[in-house]
Structures are given as C-alpha cells and as structure tokens.
Amino acid sequence: MDLLRSLPIGSYLEHPVTWLHKIDPRVKLVWLMTFLVAPLLSNPFWRIGLAASLILLTIIAGIPLRVWRKQMGWLLLLCFFMFLLSSVAPDSLAAKHSPRMPQFCPDAIVPATSTDTPENLTTQQPAECQLKLPQPTSYQYVYLDRRGFLFFPRLVVTRRSLDVAVRISTLIFTLIYSTSLYLLTTAPEEITAGLEDLMSPLRRLNLPIPEITLTLTLSLRFIPLVLEEVQNLVRSVRTRAIDWKKLGVKRSAQLWLIVSEKLLENLLLRAEQIAVAMDVRGFTSPNEHRVQWHQLRLRWRDWIALGILIPFWCARWLIGGVA
Template identity: 60%
Template sequence: MDLLRSLPLGLYLEQPQTWLHKLDPRVKFIWLMSFLTSYSFANNQWRILLVALLIIFTLAARIPRRVWQQQMGWLLTLTFLVFALTAVFPDGLGINYQPRLPANSQALAPLSNTAKATNEPKQVKTSKDYNYILFHQGPVKISRRTLDLGTRISTILFTVIYSTTLYLLTTAPEEITAGIESLMQPLRRLKIPVTEITLTLTLSLRFIPLVLEEIQNLIRSIMTRAINWKKLGLKGGFKVWMIVAERLLENLLLRAEQMASAMMVRGFTSPNEHRVPWHDLRLKSWDWLAIATLTIFWGIRIFVGQQI
C-alpha cells in the first residue's frame, strides 16, 4: 500500500501540463471561490450545472483517465449514495398529507351554484397533476422535499470536494502560496503578517507528504509483524493502536524539529528577509479570457440560478 500514490485527494499532477496548469494561480483561486460560493441560495438546476461544469473542465483539460477516474469515481459513487439515501428517508415533517379537493367532484357543485348566485368570483382551478409524493412502493417513499434535499446535499458535497481537489491537482503548492500572498497584499495596510501566513501555509503543504509517509511506514511495520488481533482482544488491540499513535506523534515532532533546524542552519531569521520568488505572477491572454468567462459565469448565476 502506497498512500503517497493511492490517496485520491490532495495530489499534484506534474505531468502532463494541461491548460489548467498554465492558468495563473490567482485566477484559479478566484474560480475556486466562485464555485464554493455560487451554490449558496441557488436553485437545483444551477447546482447540477456546477457538477457538470467540473466534469467538463476535467475532460476538456485532457487530464489522464487514470487520474480523474481515481479522483472522481469514488466521489460520484459517494454522492449518488447520499442522494439515494436522502431521497428515501422521511422528510422530517410529521404530517399526513391529504388531497386539497374531495374525491367526489360533485361535492363542489353547490358551492359553485352559490358563487354564481352571489356574483362572487369563480374559484381558481387547481392542477390535478400535482403530487407531493412522487413515488411510493412499499416502504420506499420519495417526496418532493426529500428529492430536493437529496439533490442539494449530493451536489454541494461533490462541488466542495472536487473543486478543491481539481485546484490542488493542477496547481503546485508554491503557486498556491504565491497566489494567496499576492491576493492578500492589501491586508498589509492593516498590519497583518501576510508573509508569515503564506510561509506557514507553504510549510504545511510540504509537511503533508511527510505525515503520509510516517503513517505508511507504521502501517507496514504492523503488517510485517503479523499480529493476531483475535488473541489480543479489544483491550489489547486498543493498546497497540495507542502505541502506534504515540510513535506517530513522536516521529512527526522529530520531522518538524529537523525542518526547523535546517532553516536555522541556513541562516533563516524572518520571512521578510529571506524571500525566494518561486513564480513570476503575470496575467497572460488566457488568464484574461478566464476572467471574462468568470464574469459571464456570475451573470448567469445572478439572472438564472437564483433560488425563487
């Protein structure tokens, strides 16, 4: 088991370089925030459109199938299961729904004659095709509320997870921190330590593979010892895992200390005095095209995707 390669989230695809890789990280970050915020107070049609756009972007970027199948396959399965379970669950409203009109249509005849005699306005005809319960077969009951709720939860789950996954897949950690630092420059006027924050973010992103490597090594060490978990029982198994967790914490603290020592040996004192420009952030023609497309995106969201 190789967690560094098999983990489906948070991986950066170095090769091949797609057109998503070539976009400015600031533009991609703004697109990411647009996906994460535009589904708020939106109708279900817009939320489904967001899911379709993410899939279209993935296919249009020509990301290898082995990558997006691993990234997207399990997430689509998870969201489908969430949608199915939410749709068949009770809607939470403990009300026995009854038809608004009586089963016998002749019962309305005296009322209509009275209305004609008193010159009152005629009753508005209601649509008989409307049904609150869309499907009811045995214990399975799907109502309009549960279907709407299932669509909301599943689409939001997919949008939040996969949009961030696609962003991390096509953006290097150094580009992410450089783009966030550039966008946070106005906060310097409020005396907010922008450089320190971005340095912490960079070290955190670099530390994630080390955490995965330590977890992987500990799991392999347990597997090679062929521990008989049935003989240990619940209490003995819990003690073993507590020892593993303690060892993991010790190894991570040791790695963090080694990283800090390496920075001190190289004369690092503060981020402002040891700035290393990893990327030259300049907006190019395709970046401006992405910004123009983002304007169209929000225009459609405001005029079409608004929840009524």
Template identity: 30%
Template sequence: MLQRFHKHHCTHNAIAGTDQTSLANARWKQGLLQPKPATRPHTHQRCARSRRPTVGRPRALLGLLQAGRAGRGKGSSESIEDKVLSTFLSGSATPYSSYIADPRSFLHDVHPIIKQVWLVVVLGTAGRAPAAVQASLCLVTVLQTISTLPPRLWQPQLKRLGLLCTVILLFVCIGADSVPPKLQTRAPPPQVSGLPSLAASKGAYKHVLFHWGIFTITQRSLTLACSSASLTFLALQSASLTLTTTPSEEIALALQSLMSPLRFLGVPVKQVTLSVLLALRFMALVLEEMRNLALGLAMRGVDWKAMGPGSGLNVIVRLVGRLFSNLFRQSEAVAQALHARGFVSADEHTIYTGLLHKSRPFNNVICCSAIAGLLAQAFVHL
C-alpha cells in the same frame, strides 16, 4: 589457556576454509566440479526491486500484503482490518492533491489567482443554483479532471469521491423528511362537513415523491440531497485540481496578493502565507508517514481474528500515537532546517520564484469568461 585455544581454533578454521577454497578452485579449473543449479534465479532482481521506492506500484504493495497473510492458511477469511489495509495500500501511490508537473495541461497555464477566484465563485454560487447548473458544473469538473490527470490518478479519485457523494445523496434524500411534522388543517375534512371531495388533477404538484414505511422522499429532501452531493463533489475535486496543477509557492503568492488589502486592518498576511506554504509542503509528509505505517503493519501479517475483539482498536490507537510522534519529529526537523538557513521571521521571508512557469493569456481569458458567465447566471436566479 582459553584465549590460546580460541586463537588456535579460529586459525585452524581459517586455514581449513582456505584449503577447501583452493581445492574447489583447482577442481573447477580441471572441470571436475559442476556449478550448483540456482534454486532462486531472480533473487537478486527481486531484492533490487524491493529496495526501490514503492511509489507508483500499488499492485506491488497489495502483493506484499497478501504475502504477509499467506502464513495463516488458505481457509481463513479476510478480516475487516485486512480489507481496510489492502484498500489503503492499493490506492494511488501519489499523495492526494500534490503538485504534478507532467504532463502539462490547460489548467497548468492558468494564473493561480484566477484559479482561487474560480474556487470562491463556484462554492459561492453553486449552492443556490438550479439542479441543471450544478450537474453541468460537476460534469465540467469531471471532464477537466480526466483531461488533466493521468488515468492511474483520476480513476481512484473519482471512484472514491463518487462513492462518497452517492452515500451523501442517499442519506440526505431519505433522512431529510423521514419524520414529517404533524400538521392539522384549519377546516374539517370534506367527509365530516358533508361537502364533496375534489378529485386531484393528473398534473398537480406532489410534495411527497416516495413513501414506504419510515422512508419518505419529498421535493425538499431531493433538492437538498442534490445540492449537498454536488457541493461536496465540487469543493473536494476543484480544490484537488487546483493543488495538482499549481505549485505550493504559486498558491502562497496568489493568496498573499489577494490578502494584501487586509494589511491595513492589521492582518499578518505574510505569516498566513508562510503557514499555508508550510502546510502544503507538510501534507505530503503526513500521507507518506501514514502509508509507511500501514505498509509496516501489513508486512507483519497480523492475525486479527486471533487477537480478540478489542485488539484492532488498540492497534489503531498505538498507530495513531506513533504517527503523531513521527510527525512531531518531522516538524522539528523542518524548524531546525529553517533556523539553520537563517530564518528570522515571516516578514523577512522571501518565496523563491525562479523556476515557476508563466501563465498563458489565452487560458486566462477563457477562465475569466467562465467566471463572468457563472456570476451572471447567479445574479439572474437571485
């Protein structure tokens, strides 16, 4: 009985819906029915945009984060967690240090072996170089970054890296000699021995440049701070330039060529090369997973202040656990893909180089000349 009633009820609703539709179509043809005004004229366009990938639109991601916080009220202040999420999502959408094929620049046409040799020479000689040489190397790196990357990429990179180097400079400059050792002179001071004290000359060497309370800046701390900040900037930005202008396959092949003499010592060169290649490919997946988790958390519009003081740490721990589980799943998928394509061992693996660009001899000569000049300057100041 219930089944017959349900069937009759559904049939009646379907017939009624059909009759209403046909009646509406007839009235539409006669001009008696006017179309309803569209309350949201751009709904379909917004939905189509939201389904597109969010890469390259950090402002849109920041707008999504602000929309997720709109339900809390205008009077509520932004918490630290929201500021961190907005800063992370408003950054560059392109993963850091990923290869950028277009637009091509001077560094794109330099051989990858020369780039890696340049990295080793810069990091090996900049530490003992004078402050003027370190500043010139940093300036050359900044100019090369501006000429290589588009503005939407180099502006956030240089801002964050400059902020990091400034913090390192201040902390090392203030904290290196803030607690000086307690020294005692061999001879008593002139006031005790009765000898007249000598007046200090105007151009005398001063070890202590600034002293106020517990803060002391000396010649040694200033030199150490400049070296630390410049080395940090050169190491991070030079490596980023190398990765953004060189495909991962070329980096792996260049590393394999440089490490080939180590085969006589029993070093598994091909295994190291394959590990580097997989790590460079996996770096983009890590950044993408982090971005997706942060975007999902931002879209929920979590009220951090109402959750309590320890809730932020709890959410971060859970997100880290979810991140590692997603990364393990991605790595397992990569391993299954390698196995399905007939991967046996690293010794039998061949890196595909069919679509790689060739370097230009003119660019290679200029870079080799710069490396030779830097080495000559390092030998002069030994």
C-alpha cells in the same frame, strides 16, 4: 496500497503540464472561490451542473486518468451513498400530504329535510363514492411510498427529502473536488505567491502577511509527508499479519492507539527536522529570505478565464435561481 498515487490529495501534479497548470494562480483562486460560493442558495439543477462541469473540466484539461480515477471514484461513491441516505431520510416537515378526495358523491345526494344536519348528509353517502379526483397539475410531493415488510422499514421519498439529498451530495463533491483540482494543478509556491499578492492591501492593517503565507507553504508541503507516514504505518501493520479476531475489541483499540501515537511522534519528528533545516540555512524571517519562484503576470489565457466569469454569474442568477 499507495496513498500518494491512488488518492493524491494535496499533491501537485508536475507532469504532464496541462493548460490548467499555466493559468495564473490568482485567477484559479478566484475560480475556486466561485465554485465554492456558486452552489449557495441555488436550485438542484445548477448544483448538478456545477458537479458535471468539474468532471468535464478535468477531462478537457488532459489530466491523466490514473491521477483522478480512484479519487473521483471514491468521492462519487461517497456522494452516491449520501444521496441515498438523505433521500429516504425524514424530510423534517410535519405536514401530512394527501391527494384531493371528494367529500360526497354528487349522484347520491339525498334531499335534505328539516331534521338533517350537515354531519348526517356526509355520513349517508356510500363508501364507493370516496374516489380520487384527477389532479389539476402534475405536481407530486411524495415520489415514492413503499410499505416496509419484515426487517425493512418503510421507504418514503418526498420532494423535500430529494432536494436535501441533491444539495448534500453535490455540495460535498463540489467542495472537495474543486479544492483537490486546484491543489493538483497549482504548485504550493504559486498558491502562496498568489495569496500574498491578493492579501497585500492588508499590510496597511499591520497584519503579518509573509508569516501567514510561509505557514501556508509549509502546511501544503507537509500534506504529502502526512500521507507517507500513514502509508508506512498501515504497511507495517499489514506485514505483521495480525489476527484481529483473536485480539478482540479492547486489544484492537489499544493497538490502534499505539499506532496513532507513533504517527503523531513521526509527524512531530518531521516538523522538527524541517525547523532544524531552516535554522541551519540561516532562516530568521520571511521578509529577509524572500525567493521569487514564480513571476505573477496575467496573460491572454488568464484574461479569457476572467472574462468567462461574467457569463457564468449571469447564468447563475438567471438559471441557478434560489433554492
């Protein structure tokens, strides 16, 4: 089990360098915000198209299969189960839907007398006349209605529940995978440099922009360390060949509590080591120790990526619609 290789969440792919790596981090940040905002208030077809476009972008960018295969596989599996659970869950609408049914049979109308009432006329019709009328349109609110048997509950899939299922599953995939793809193709220094450049107007409000970007840089660098510590602790537990059945629930919980305490202790130790290393090198303030690792400059590929935003948002308003 290697979390750093199987699930490279927050890890930067240094090699191979694809064309997605060469795009300016500010442009990629704008596209990331676009993928996060575009699914809001959109129809299911647009949401599915966004998820498919992320998969297609990964393939076109030439990112190795070993990098995103397991990560995308587990994420797609999670979204699939979320789709199944949400589609069969109650749709939260108290409306009872029924097809069009005739009130009486036209061929069996009994002539009305002075003593007959409207209630008597309807009750005099035979039960065979209660037939379904042909629906005027192809609209269906209930897609699937299967009665349960034995221990299986009744399965009802409606238009509302299916829409909610598509919305939840595609949102989870788009939010997680778009962020992961951004971190995969953008170095932490590029991310912080781009954010610092975009937030530079906020300096007029006396906001500590250098301190915020430094904290973000350290947090991004700390994600692989957290995965490494989790991986080491899991391996240490597996090598001891613990029989969980003999331990029981209480002792197993105590053991995992000890492991969690050890994980927190190791992470705090790593954080202290980073602080000591910065202190030894004379680091006092981000303003006095500025190292420009990347030169932010928009090139032709960046302008093309920004230009694609215009037809993208036009398609969003014309095709995406409102959910």
